Amino acid sequence: MENIIEVKNLTKKFNKFIAVDNISFEIKKGEIFGFLGPNGAGKSTTIRILTTLLQPSAGEINISGFDLKKDPDDIRKQIGLVAEKIILYDRLTARENLKFFGQLFHLSKQEIEERTKKWVDRLDMAKWLDAQVGTYSTGMKQRINIVRALLTEPNILFLDEPTLGLDPQTSNLIREFIQELNKKGITILLTTHDMLEADILSNRIAIIDHGKIVALDNSENLKKLVTDKENPTLQDVFLKVTGTQIRDNADGKVAPSDMHRFGDNKNRVR
Numbered sequence: 282m283e284n285i286i287e288v289k290n291l292t293k294k295f296n297k298f299i300a301v302d303n304i305s306f307e308i309k310k311g312e313i314f315g316f317l318g319p320n321g322a323g324k325s326t327t328i329r330i331l332t333t334l335l336q337p338s339a340g341e342i343n344i345s346g347f348d349l350k351k352d353p354d355d356i357r358k359q360i361g362l363v364a365e366k367i368i369l370y371d372r373l374t375a376r377e378n379l380k381f382f383g384q385l386f387h388l389s390k391q392e393i394e395e396r397t398k399k400w401v402d403r404l405d406m407a408k409w410l411d412a413q414v415g416t417y418s419t420g421m422k423q424r425i426n427i428v429r430a431l432l433t434e435p436n437i438l439f440l441d442e443p444t445l446g447l448d449p450q451t452s453n454l455i456r457e458f459i460q461e462l463n464k465k466g467i468t469i470l471l472t473t474h475d476m477l478e479a480d481i482l483s484n485r486i487a488i489i490d491h492g493k494i495v496a497l498d499n500s501e502n503l504k505k506l507v508t509d510k511e512n513p514t515l516q517d518v519f520l521k522v523t524g525t526q527i528r529d530n531a532d533g534k535v536a537p538s539d540m541h542r543f544g545d546n547k548n549r550v551r
């Protein structure tokens with residue numbers, strides 16, 4: 282199968298802190314690629330780079346045949362992003378939000394209306410379309426947030442923890458929807474801390490830790506890494522390759538009280 286995303290030796294530094302450390306991987310056209318890792322591992326940073334929101338410190342990235350450094354605009358036309366934080370205006374209705382973002386993407390009025398209707402119907406949000414987003418539950422916001430990401434009809438969809446904080450019903454709806462989109466040919470990069478979700482949805486899974494990819498394969502092969510359990514789960518694999526240490530205090534991370542050691546924080550009041 283043809284690669285739709287190629288990442289070679291990607292590194293991202295914030296001051297001296299290395300958030301993404303020389304990673305390489307490929308995503309095949311039409312696959313759901315699970316991108317897992319502990320808190321702070323570098324998942325969202327990688328997604329921000331692949332979606333042209335952040336400049337890499339080093340490395341080569343090719344998406345749909347376009348070089349990220351040379352042709353970021355061509356890449357933007359191919360992709361949709363459901364970011365970690367929901368990007369919607371609370372004071373606007375869902376319809377107004379979608380119209381606003383549609384116009385930002387240079388879509389025609391007709392395109393915006395047709396696509397809004399199609400996805401809002403599918404995600405069971407039609408009756409709430411004219412209510413202010415600020416009155417929505419998290420699950421309702423996320424469904425409209427996903428519609429927003431689909432307005433440009435992307436070939437590749439980046440989903441950064443799309444089911445975070447959602448109830449089992451909404452999570453289930455979103456998982457089924459991800460599978461439906463994938464069947465229509467959309468390639469998906471999915472991050473999640475829900476190991477069962479990653480296992481069910483992903484064709485292949487990369488596990489990243491401290492900015493480095495520590496495992497990459499399909500779920501069946503990854504589970505072979507766990508030899509001391511009879512029927513290992515993806516969670517067993519995850520803990521085996523990333524360990525059990527809590528990451529918030531991990532080595533290499535700069536605590537706010539250490540920030541003064543870096544040049545641009547010289548005058549920081551502590």
Ligand SMILES: Nc1ncnc2c1ncn2[C@@H]1O[C@H](COP(=O)(O)OP(=O)(O)OP(=O)(O)O)[C@@H](O)[C@H]1O
Nearest residue numbers: 295298300318319320321322323324325326327534
């Ligand atoms: N703009 C920034 N400036 C400084 N450090 C940053 C910046 N963005 C991210 N980092 C750091 O880079 C590391 C990777 O962050 P990232 O958001 O990519 O993690 P993640 O894998 O998405 O984690 P989570 O599961 O918590 O969402 C973290 O230590 C984070 O604090």
Ligand SMILES: [Mg+2]
Nearest residue numbers: 324325326365
């Ligand atoms: Mg993240």
